[in-house]
Amino acid sequence: MATLFLMVGLPGAGKTTEARRLAGRHRAVRLSPDEWMIPLFDGLEADGKRDVLEGRLLTIGLEALRAGADVVVDFGCWGRDERTAIRWLAQSAGGACRMVYLPVDSDTQRARIAHRWATMPHETLPMTEDDILDGHAHFEEPDAAELGGRILDAPPPAWADWHAWAAWRWPSFAWQVP
Template sequence: MPTLYLLCGKIAAGKSTLASRLATRPATLLISEDHWTSALFAEDLKTIDDYARCSARLRAAMGPHVVDILRHGLSVVLDFPANTVAYRHWMRSLADKAGVSHELHYLDVPDAVCRQRLRERNASRGHQFQVSEAEYDLFSSHFVPPGPAEEFNVVVHTV
């Protein structure tokens, strides 16, 4: 049975690392927002408003594609941040349209750990985007953990 795997957690919580592991499952495809936004919109991403605009464009293009992939029997790891109720609603709609199950992997990682990982990630220059402490704070201020009313199949990961 195809499954849509979703990831929720603050910046540098380990979402992409977990996404890569989940994508090693048989008949499972990884789709990464960071990969696509860096390839398509790198020059346009300067502010959180730029991110919201570009991310919305990417979701509009990718949504029907993800539904088709799921309907064709492949599972999808959607490495897009499921960090707000609205984003999770969009992601859930993809699973519902495709008629497949879903798993929301929530990485419940303390800010201190995320900040340390972010500093290491920035120093290594191994990630598509460099994120400052101020940007971490700004994005984190919009973070909403998943709640029971959203009715997701939640898998919690802690450090």
């Protein structure tokens, strides 16, 4: 069964670094939106461009998974609903989902962000202290049950299923459940 690796963690936690390693090891398709945001839009986040980009990346990722390829989804996925939706979609595509959570303490996080800016500015979106604090305020840390893949919550009441929720969250998402 093909596997969708779902990277989870705060900025600078090391997700893209680990995503590259996993992609090499499993010969997986790696979907890292920053690498598209920078050449397409100079990294500018206005007008929900990232959500639209991620919807297309998720669509192609699920098609690849259904075709039998391993896939690494490197979106960050701070929200539990985002993670549950992607797990549900991976299952619908006939694949497995493995969540890869990379915890990081604040000092290490800031040191890694500074190191990245110093060594790879062309691959890096600038990150302010406000961005870092925003992450700390909004990140929903996965608990042991979620990491173990033992539970799959129902979608919020306004949505019939996780497919509908994903189409709301990522407006360009277009993959159909088979």
